[in-house]
Amino acid sequence: MQKPRIGIIPGDPSGIGPELVAKLLAQDEVVEGADVLLIGDDHVFAAGAKVAGETLPLSPLDARDCDWNAAERFALHIMETIDAKDIEMAQVTKSGGASVLSTLDEALRLAQDGVIDGFMFAPFNKASMHMAGLGHDDELHYMAERLGVTEYISELNTLDGMWTSRVTSHIPLREVADVISEERVHEAVFLIDKVLRRSGLARPRISVAALNPHAGDNGNFGNEEIDILTPAVQKLAETQMAVDGPWPSDTVFLKAVAKEIDAVVTMYHDQGQIALKLLGFDRGVTVQGGLSIPVTTPAHGTAFDIAGQGIAEAGATRAAYDILCDMVTNWDKVDVA
DSSP: OOOEEEEEEOOTTSSSHHHHHHHHHHHHHHHHHSSSEEEEEEEHHHHHHHHHHHHEEEEEOOOSSSOOGGGGSEEEEOOSSSSSGOOTTTOOOOHHHHHHHHHHHHHHHHHHSSOOOOEEEEOOOOOHHHHOOOOOOOOHHHHHHHHHHOSEEEEEEEEEEEEEEEOOSSOOOOHHHOOOOHHHHHHHHHHHHHHHHTTTTTSOEEEEESSGGGGTTTTTTSSSOOOOOIHHHHHHHHOOEEEEEEEEETTHHHHTTSSSSEEEEEEHHHHHHHHHHHHHHTTEEEETTTOSSSSEOOOOOOOTTTTSSSSSOOOOHHHHHHHHHHHHHHTTTTTOO
């Protein structure tokens, strides 16, 4: 059986990403379970290894022109995206953002060309990326455009087997209620169901969170639950999906912690993010939901406050890697129509 072919890009070179990659690859079981292709500048990975206090022997190559997974050392698809002198540790820079976009574009091309099955990226810094011309609210929409994806997309977050998706994401809180609709609820539920099945879960159990306090308290605190959310959940249940709700958002995560459900569909960004990050900020993973290839990343950021100190924890990076391997293994095994 062929191992998953996993691409890894180092993230913002000014942050903790390169250090995290080195710490990840220092774990023997990581490299035993998949073939890993590093994508980026050799000096960026080398600098990360130095900070981490790890050895990262590299085999520079062009992954399109050789059997890269047969390399004796860590295969490196060599790129030149940033000069070493232009890396300003723990700083937002245009050069750092340009390096990120270059490696991200190349990872997408390698995946589209079948050179890798999917990829993980170490943390990005959106401010640096916008300085370099990101042109989108976030990297998910940037990737979707380059992959030609026009269907519903959304970031999904997971921690210790608990998953969340959201009906709205990076929009002002005052606009959330106006954006929520039955169609968007259905899209969010269908997406997380599809991703969970592609991660190896046969029949995901999904709960939908309410928007208003106490799930609207029969209309006393808002009518969205009565007019939109309950009808949406009922229609989904009629398709034989294991979905229920809407549940008050201050209690629905108790169901998830108790392993009574696998996923919570939230109404807005912080509704789920606060819960997951409180439960384990250093272990959370973001899955780029809705893309045509599997892509994951640690849920935390570039951590400029500790960049270059060698103290970054690699738990979320390891979790993102493991989930990516699971997704690659199960990607074509289930019917996701």
